[in-house]
Amino acid sequence: MSLDDVLAQIDRNLDTATNHLMDLLRIQSISTDPAYKADCDKAADWLVADLKSLGVDAAKRPTPGHPMVVGHVGEDNSDLPHVLFYGHYDVQPVDPLALWTTPPFEPQLEETENGTVIRGRGASDDKGQLMTFVEACRAWKSVHGTLPCRITFFFEGEEESGSPSLIPFMQEHAEELKADIALICDTSMVSRGVPSIASQLRGMLKDEFTIIGPRIDLHSGHYGGPGLNPLRELSRIVDSFYDQETGRVAVDGFYDGVHEVPADQLRQWQSCGFNEADYLNSVGYSQPHGEKAYSTLEQQWARPTLEVNGLWGGYNGAGSKTVIPSEAHCKITCRLVGDMDPDALRDKIRSHVSAQLSPDAKVVWDQDLEGSRASVMNIARPEFEAARGALSEEWNREAVFCGMGGSIPIAGLFKSELGMDAMLVGYANEDDAIHSPNEKYDLKSFHKGIRSWARILDALTK
């Protein structure tokens, strides 16, 4: 029995594995919206049952929010590593629903100019990616009768809603969760067909505020003119976040803790296959925006942002309403790099907003404080070189270490809470439309992703 047998089994079983993934995609596990609590629970149950079918001792584990799924298989063996695999079964909300061409929770295969895709919410982020590892284990087990080493499975249901239960759960179950290294499948390839291992991730800060003007909604005929309009106030405040000339964030102290990318790393990134034109054109941009002094790649991987994710107030129904609303609302997130401290940054942003307020305008902030620092992977570990070799083999292309624009706080948490390094390998593409309408996962990503994990497991246990 050899790796080739496992790979052949993966190829034979692809249809079944795809249909199986679609079962999971049908479950509407939107974690941020309390209306989908039962669906999150159902997704956890589905995964427990699936892991059990692989002989894994798996269970749904309650938290104050959505449950974790934890599974153990294999015995300690000093010759073999003990790996933990992490993924998340929750998904982003689907709005604006009207822009979906197929129902988000009725997954289907579609032919596109880039080949067959699995269309549906979570197909890429993260159910499809999560299942690449599970399917690799299933093939391994079917060929070898056992899994290659001791594996702990750890699936979260709150990744898309700030992971409120994650740290307490890790702390409470630290001994149970500790392994030699964490494997995480929740990232993209730097460019189509270029296998990628993340070397650094941006951190994240979320915040939300409401600007309050008049005590009640007003008639714009009666108060238009002398009345303070919170929509106008909010627009001015949001605009004040940025320096239009340079594209930089204009919040005082925002760039504290940000470091320039070393020249040699920058050269390596520039040759890693990132296609700026594709990256921009695929979503309708003719040129990069943002900080003018930095390349698109640097902005995405190594520069912080302050982004408005939602902004609303007044009347947004059909027709018109001549209202000066009492309130205007804004949701923001920041991406953090280097040594930026989320708590200090939150204070700076809040101070900036307060300093902009007109007389009679008030600001109320969200009470839910969330933030994670940027993280840098320990790519000197031998597992990274083993994975790079395995991925290069599978994809017929040198695998690269690259930055990532997204924030996967879990990587840093494995280090801070459990003292474990993490390795992030993912097969998503930039055009997967994760968090957007019409999310998809290339069937090729799914197929070669499963094969990649089989190769990585093989390389780690040789």
Next chain:
Amino acid sequence: MSLDDVLAQIDRNLDTATNHLMDLLRIQSISTDPAYKADCDKAADWLVADLKSLGVDAAKRPTPGHPMVVGHVGEDNSDLPHVLFYGHYDVQPVDPLALWTTPPFEPQLEETENGTVIRGRGASDDKGQLMTFVEACRAWKSVHGTLPCRITFFFEGEEESGSPSLIPFMQEHAEELKADIALICDTSMVSRGVPSIASQLRGMLKDEFTIIGPRIDLHSGHYGGPGLNPLRELSRIVDSFYDQETGRVAVDGFYDGVHEVPADQLRQWQSCGFNEADYLNSVGYSQPHGEKAYSTLEQQWARPTLEVNGLWGGYNGAGSKTVIPSEAHCKITCRLVGDMDPDALRDKIRSHVSAQLSPDAKVVWDQDLEGSRASVMNIARPEFEAARGALSEEWNREAVFCGMGGSIPIAGLFKSELGMDAMLVGYANEDDAIHSPNEKYDLKSFHKGIRSWARILDALTK
């Protein structure tokens, strides 16, 4: 039989009249939202039946939108005027519903520090005001057996949604609608207890636009930085509408056609009982905002505005979504004064927005073009003096001619389409929360409003 008998009948009948108004308030005649089409129809039917009970030859008259109600009573008599009374039976949307303390369409009497109020959507704007005239007619008829002169009743169901059918209907039925003067009850008193006749009204321009950035919603981890965010773009554009230093609108040519208020008129306004502190404090302002060079009263009555009434884009549900949305939306209205031309102004605003756009940002404008010029009343007509005397009598306080911040295009349309002057008398108060949650009409406004119309009819027919 004398005016006193009519007034006594009004006093005796107040409870019945109030309950009758509440029947009308229960009908959810929100004209801007197509979901309430049947309710608008029902309100028209209710009014037709009510007019018929007064011996008026009334009928519901179809339009491409919501129906008109037209009724005629009395014969031409060269000694007596022929008046047309105009009101509207449609109401504003009720959102944000959560801020109502009672259901908007379950009207009720409430005791407040300013006396009893009728609480509910439309209580003030305009069902309660409309019914002051109808109830005055009912009392007159009950005492005299007939109405005091020839009266045409003309009720519209699209006033809160831009009156799209009004001009065609007026043009088609010009002969039928012509009278000596139009009486309109849809305005406020300049201050609590100060009877007011409008001498000028602001015009209105509505517009709506969408800023489009990326082709699809993007993940702010992947595109945050180099990606153009339409929410940020929209905020910058809205902010650019204003000069923060002076409070003036910064759109090129915005003030074309605006005239300064003559000194003598300004003096008259300043002594008309307008209480700036009450006006501002009642809604939570400690000071006037807007144009720094003009008083609150001037801003409200004689200065133009560009107001944002709705602004939305991205995620606004519970929790957070790390999205850079594809679109951001904005609804605006302008109030026009003097000789401002709505069509020219629309072009100026659109040009301003286009000039602000970043590369890769697009703007799409609403196709529904609506605008009305400001109007000035012909207060030299004897009816104005007659009404001033009648109102002063009823309210024990000299009635005043005042400006109005709102836009009631109908006043100008009676002149431009039918060659008739109009006189606007209303009994609303600034704190009626029209267009807002918890709209109310003072029972005193309703009661003395009915009595005021009886006195005005008496004065006009003496």
